[in-house]
Amino acid sequence: xxxxxxxxxxxxxxxxxxxxxxxxxxxxxxxxxxxxxxxxxxxxxxxxxxxxxxxxxxxxxxxxxxxxxxxxxxxxxxxxxxxxxxxxxxxxxxxxxxxxxxxxxxxxxxxxxxxxxxxxxxxxxxxxxxx
Numbered sequence: 695x696x697x698x699x700x701x702x703x704x705x706x707x708x709x710x711x712x713x714x715x716x717x718x719x720x721x722x723x724x725x726x727x728x729x730x731x732x733x734x735x736x737x738x739x740x741x742x743x744x745x746x747x748x749x750x751x752x753x754x755x756x757x758x759x760x761x762x763x764x765x766x767x768x769x770x771x772x773x774x775x776x777x778x779x780x781x782x783x784x785x786x787x788x789x790x791x792x793x794x795x796x797x798x799x800x801x802x803x804x805x806x807x808x809x810x811x812x813x814x815x816x817x818x819x820x821x822x823x824x825x
């Protein structure tokens with residue numbers, strides 16, 4: 695993809711995770727304005743350099759605010775979403791909690807992107823999805 699084809703503003707979910715931090719750094723190095731979002735699950739959000747917003751992706755209203763610029767000091771249209779947030783592996787939480795979190799968060803990301811008119815969503819999953 696050429697630099698001119700890169701989106702101007704991207705939300706990266708799961709921004710404090712291993713892959714999330716790398717994606718945020720890569721996009722910012724390419725000159726993309728990134729809003730890093732995560733609920734920070736025990737990680738320090740200050741580990742993510744730049745603009746950060748604490749968001750619970752299982753709450754549709756919070757996702758819509760993040761994607762539409764409705765959160766104070768994080769205004770600006772979003773051109774794309776990179777969705778990396780999830781409970782990353784079995785055994786970290788109960789199976790029911792992992793399923794409830796990951797399925798609701800993913801639904802909310804796609805539904806909020808549609809509501810916000812965001813046409814580009816990149817969704818990645820861990821290799822542990824197979825169990």
